[in-house]
Amino acid sequence: MTVQPRPNALSESYWMPFTAARAFREAPMMFVGAEGMHYLESGGRRVLDGMAGLWCVNAGHGHPRITEAIRTAAGQLDFVSSFRMGHPGAFAFAERLTAAAPEGLDHVFFSNSGSEAVDSALKIARAYYRVRGEGGRTKLVGRAKSYHGVGFGGLSVGGIGRHKRDFGPLLPDVYHLPLPYDPARMGFPNGRPAVGADYAESLEALLAVQDPSTVAAVIVEPVTGSGGVYPPPQGYLERLREICTKHGILLIFDEVITGFGRLGTCFASQAFGVTPDLIACAKGLTNGAVPMGATLVSAGIYEAFMAGPPEAVQLFHGYTYSGHPLACAAGLAALEAYEQEGIFANAAAMAEPFAQALHALRDAPHVVDIRTIGILGAIELAPRGGTRGPAVADRCFAAGVLVRAAGDMLVLSPPLILAPAEIDRIAQTIRDALLAEA
Numbered sequence: 001m002t003v004q005p006r007p008n009a010l011s012e013s014y015w016m017p018f019t020a021a022r023a024f025r026e027a028p029m030m031f032v033g034a035e036g037m038h039y040l041e042s043g044g045r046r047v048l049d050g051m052a053g054l055w056c057v058n059a060g061h062g063h064p065r066i067t068e069a070i071r072t073a074a075g076q077l078d079f080v081s082s083f084r085m086g087h088p089g090a091f092a093f094a095e096r097l098t099a100a101a102p103e104g105l106d107h108v109f110f111s112n113s114g115s116e117a118v119d120s121a122l123k124i125a126r127a128y129y130r131v132r133g134e135g136g137r138t139k140l141v142g143r144a145k146s147y148h149g150v151g152f153g154g155l156s157v158g159g160i161g162r163h164k165r166d167f168g169p170l171l172p173d174v175y176h177l178p179l180p181y182d183p184a185r186m187g188f189p190n191g192r193p194a195v196g197a198d199y200a201e202s203l204e205a206l207l208a209v210q211d212p213s214t215v216a217a218v219i220v221e222p223v224t225g226s227g228g229v230y231p232p233p234q235g236y237l238e239r240l241r242e243i244c245t246k247h248g249i250l251l252i253f254d255e256v257i258t259g260f261g262r263l264g265t266c267f268a269s270q271a272f273g274v275t276p277d278l279i280a281c282a283k284g285l286t287n288g289a290v291p292m293g294a295t296l297v298s299a300g301i302y303e304a305f306m307a308g309p310p311e312a313v314q315l316f317h318g319y320t321y322s323g324h325p326l327a328c329a330a331g332l333a334a335l336e337a338y339e340q341e342g343i344f345a346n347a348a349a350m351a352e353p354f355a356q357a358l359h360a361l362r363d364a365p366h367v368v369d370i371r372t373i374g375i376l377g378a379i380e381l382a383p384r385g386g387t388r389g390p391a392v393a394d395r396c397f398a399a400g401v402l403v404r405a406a407g408d409m410l411v412l413s414p415p416l417i418l419a420p421a422e423i424d425r426i427a428q429t430i431r432d433a434l435l436a437e438a
Contacts, residue, residue, distance in 0.1 A: 029397065034061030037415055037422055039402065050396075050403045050426050052415045055225065055257045056283030058347075059337045060417045066289050066333040073329035082110070082322040090323035093331050097285075097294065100266045100335060102275045105296040109315075110323040114256035114282035115149025117293030118219070121278045122153040123317055125217035125250045128301050131308070137249075139210060140171070141203070141218040144179040145227035148219065148254050148280075157219050160227060175210065177202050177220075181230045183380075187369050188362060189231055190355045196233025200240050212247035217278075222268035225257035229371050229378035229411055237274040244277075250301070251276040256293075260284030261338060261416045263374035264348030271374075277301060287334040292327035347375050347416040350423065357427035358412070364431050365438040366392075377412040379430065384408055388437065395433035401426055 010025050031047070033040035037060060039047040052058060059066070073089065080087050094108045101108075109124070111117050122140060129137035142148065142157030149155075155164055156171035159179070164170060180199035207215065222237060224230035244251040258268035259281040265271045267279065278301070282293035305314040321327070338344055355372040361379060362370060366388060369380035381388045389405035396403045403426070404411045410430065414422070 036060045036062070037418060045400065047397070048401045048414075048422060048425060050401055050412050050414045052284075052413050053288050054283070054404075055413045056288035058261050058284040058416045059287045059334060059341070059343055060415045063287060063289075063334075063337055065337050066287050066330050069329040069333035070289060070326050073326050077325045080325065081320070083318060086323065087325055087328075089325055089328035089332070093323075093328040096332060096335055098296065101279065101296050102267060102269050104275060104298050105279060106299050107297045107302040109295045109297065109317075110327075111282075111293040111295065111319050112291050112321050112324075112327075113149070113293045114254075114280065115151045115154050115293070116319060117256065117280035117282050117295045118148045118157075118254055119151040119153040120293075120295040120317065121219070121252050121280045122157065122217065124278065124295065124297060124301065124315070125252065127315060127317075128250070128304055129216055131304050134213075136214055137216040139173040139175065139215040141175050141177060141206065141215060143177045143220050143224075145224050145230065146219075146221055146254070147224075147226035148221075149256070173214075175206055177206065177218075179224065179227075179230060180233050180236050181224075183369050186233070188359065189371055189373075190359060191373050192231045193233045197235030197239055199233065200236050200243065203240060203243050207243070207247060207249075212249060215247070215249050217250040217252050218244055219252040219254060221254045221258065222272060222274075223258050223263070223373055223376060225376070225413075226406065226411070228380070228406065228409060229373070229376045231371060231373040232272070237272050241274050241276070250278065252278045252280065254280045256280060256282045257376075257413070258374075260334070261344040261347045262376055262413070264344055264351060266338075266344065268374075285334065286327055286330035287337070289334070290324070290327040290330040291321075292324070292331060343416050346418075350416075350418055350420070351375060353420055354418070354423050357423045361427060361431055361434070364434040366434055375414060375416055375418070379410040379412075381408045381410070381434075392430070392433045392437055395436055396429050399429045399432065401429040403430065 031039040032042045039049055097108055098106045109120055111120050140157050144159040146159040148158045156174045159176055180196050186193040253269055253276040255267050263271040277298050279296040286292045351374050358372050358377045359370050366382045368382055371378045386407040388408045393403050393405035
């Protein structure tokens with residue numbers, strides 16, 4: 001029998017990520033189980049998960065198909081390296097994943113997280129130009145408010161200053177575009193704002209200064225996620241694609257959050273009709289059940305690496321756990337669940353009720369902006385030094401609903417199996433919490 005530690009006896013040995021460790025030990029948020037839309041506490045209380053764990057449990061917690069696939073894989077093949085060897089599951093999963101990807105992205109490089117998937121994409125982009133004889137293309141372009149993980153590459157192209165402060169200097173030759181959002185003319189959007197495509201012209205202005213022949217890649221989230229759920233203006237991504245194509249620059253989409261159903265399609269790029277050259281994905285890739293990341297690559301990029309001698313290693317890059325057997329099993333089962341159980345279709349059907357419920361909070365105390373697209377939402381609150389969001393989130397948790405605070409903002413990303421009653425409960429709980437903060 002597993003004995004759960006008492007709250008006042010939590011070990012200090014565990015250094016928790018992105019957590020105020022000392023404050024956590026005073027008031028820990030501890031779960032001992034999970035099922036469907038809910039987490040379970042040791043006393044039996046069920047907490048409605050408004051964040052899909054951390055943007056990742058799209059098919060709901062403890063999905064039996066995924067659980068059984070992991071159990072079976074663990075009993076058959078616990079580990080095999082992907083360095084000069086492999087296993088059938090990795091090849092099967094790669095084929096299934098690329099079949100679900102946007103047309104033309106027909107190769108995949110496996111890693112262990114979204115951070116690694118992003119760093120892999122950046123390294124592939126630079127290496128691609130080197131094998132083409134254009135080694136001078138090394139510059140990278142990110143965007144303000146973007147989050148691309150915590151590797152040095154992802155931190156460098158990311159656009160959240162607080163994440164970088166303690167770790168510099170980061171990669172050189174990295175530049176950033178502005179966030180394509182202005183609340184004065186685009187506020188309270190349900191879906192893509194009708195104005196704002198002109199923000200893409202900032203890329204042309206940047207290239208005029210930096211020389212496009214020195215730029216390897218532009219990386220953006222199709223929908224800015226952790227930075228605050230900012231949907232792209234209509235025409236914005238399309239224009240970025242045009243500019244990158246014009247100057248021979250690779251376009252990378254970070255779909256770690258938007259991948260696997262958030263917008264009702266497998267990838268946001270499919271929902272928007274814009275195909276990048278590479279996609280970094282993770283999270284919903286395995287429904288969060290086993291750590292895994294993947295970088296989807298277009299045929300043209302892959303073939304450039306294959307032009308050398310067949311006995312040569314084409315890409316000097318990889319991870320011990322790339323294509324891990326348990327992760328591949330979980331990924332295959334997750335894709336089957338998404339397809340066979342109509343989970344993406346449910347996300348598409350629930351998108352408007354989800355948006356309506358959140359936008360109905362427009363008149364609640366402290367609300368200054370609300371942004372929704374698919375099953376993603378953010379509620380911007382009146383500034384209070386970054387403390388208002390956590391205070392409201394704590395009130396929601398006390399009422400049995402888990403939402404995520406990001407400074408003076410709440411972000412929501414529930415499992416895609418949600419139903420109208422759960423949408424209503426999330427929205428009402430947030431309203432009650434905001435009223436209590438008035």
